[in-house]
Amino acid sequence: MESSSVLELRNVTKKLGNKNVVDDLSFSIQSGEVFGLLGPNGAGKTTTIRMIAGLISKSNGKVFINGVDADENFKQVMSEMGAIVENPEMYKFLTGYQNLLHFARMAQVSITKERIKEVIKLVDLEKNIHRKVKTYSLGMRQRLGVAQAILHKPSLLIFDEPTNGLDPQGIYEFRTYLKKLTEQGVAVMVSSHLLAEMQQMCDRVAIIQEGKLIDISSVHELREDHGADTLVQFEVDQPELAKEKLTDFEFEIVDGYLQCPAKRSDIPSINKKLVQANIQVFGISSKNPSLEEKFLAITKGGEEV
Numbered sequence: 001m002e003s004s005s006v007l008e009l010r011n012v013t014k015k016l017g018n019k020n021v022v023d024d025l026s027f028s029i030q031s032g033e034v035f036g037l038l039g040p041n042g043a044g045k046t047t048t049i050r051m052i053a054g055l056i057s058k059s060n061g062k063v064f065i066n067g068v069d070a071d072e073n074f075k076q077v078m079s080e081m082g083a084i085v086e087n088p089e090m091y092k093f094l095t096g097y098q099n100l101l102h103f104a105r106m107a108q109v110s111i112t113k114e115r116i117k118e119v120i121k122l123v124d125l126e127k128n129i130h131r132k133v134k135t136y137s138l139g140m141r142q143r144l145g146v147a148q149a150i151l152h153k154p155s156l157l158i159f160d161e162p163t164n165g166l167d168p169q170g171i172y173e174f175r176t177y178l179k180k181l182t183e184q185g186v187a188v189m190v191s192s193h194l195l196a197e198m199q200q201m202c203d204r205v206a207i208i209q210e211g212k213l214i215d216i217s218s219v220h221e222l223r224e225d226h227g228a229d230t231l232v233q234f235e236v237d238q239p240e241l242a243k244e245k246l247t248d249f250e251f252e253i254v255d256g257y258l259q260c261p262a263k264r265s266d267i268p269s270i271n272k273k274l275v276q277a278n279i280q281v282f283g284i285s286s287k288n289p290s291l292e293e294k295f296l297a298i299t300k301g302g303e304e305v
């Protein structure tokens with residue numbers, strides 16, 4: 001059967017010893033989407049990604065890339081995919097640019113100097129591209145890895161725990177260039193064990209535990225107004241005062257943030273009332289309580305995983 005998804009997994013299973021470390025996983029990812037694989041340590045994220053990237057075999061199931069069965073046309077599907085699974089191999093004594101040139105020459109398709117320039121710009125490495133990789137920070141190395149993975153214009157990009165070790169600025173920048181890529185129609189799959197990070201980065205998140213798919217949720221349910229209440233958080237200078245003054249709302253103070261259940265369409269008027277009460281608003285964000293509950297339930301109350 002043909003599939004219109006960029007990536008589709010059908011009943012993918014990996015058996016190691018007598019245990020299914022990935023157990024009957026099925027989901028699909030569309031063009032322009034950032035899809036997250038969220039699960040605690042040992043859930044099977046890396047194993048799943050390694051199977052998709054063709055680094056290890058599957059025990060059962062099928063992987064389709066743009067409708068093509070990966071087992072039947074491995075070379076073609078690999079040319080449509082870019083993956084960063086472990087720390088990408090770089091030649092430390094060469095410059096970033098020399099590394100990219102090297103990978104461009106090894107690629108199956110021809111990659112122009114123009115294209116190399118384009119990816120360097122996209123990952124914002126223009127200033128440092130002629131420095132030796134051994135002098136790069138972790139963040140710069142990670143960008144160079146991304147540049148390498150997208151050189152051949154894949155329609156699917158896969159990153160295993162891409163933000164590991166990055167500082168908040170690095171994580172922010174990573175999200176920024178993910179956005180640029182999805183705007184060009186690329187489908188992205190990322191894994192993480194951190195819920196908050198996935199909520200910021202992804203359109204949809206699949207939760208896996210012990211190799212099994214527990215749930216797939218859309219993260220930005222608030223984007224489309226379902227008319228349902230979502231938890232909205234306001235970062236303000238005087239949360240206690242806000243709670244005291246604006247009794248129309250069911251404000252609660254959680255970790256210093258003002259929080260209340262609201263519809264998307266209510267946010268501007270709440271904001272206006274806060275401002276009129278002389279309360280300074282520094283930020284507004286929404287939470288997806290259902291996703292959080294599901295994830296906390298499987299990680300046993302939110303202990304660090």
Ligand SMILES: Nc1ncnc2c1ncn2[C@@H]1O[C@H](COP(=O)(O)OP(=O)(O)OP(=O)(O)O)[C@@H](O)[C@H]1O
Nearest residue numbers: 016017021039040041042043044045046047048193
């Ligand atoms: N070669 C192997 N032989 C036996 N078991 C393995 C092997 N590789 C992985 N496993 C087991 O498979 C399970 C899934 O591992 P995997 O690395 O996919 O998890 P993960 O979700 O990526 O975890 P982490 O968040 O720690 O990266 C674990 O229980 C792990 O111990």
Ligand SMILES: [Mg+2]
Nearest residue numbers: 045046047160
């Ligand atoms: Mg892993």
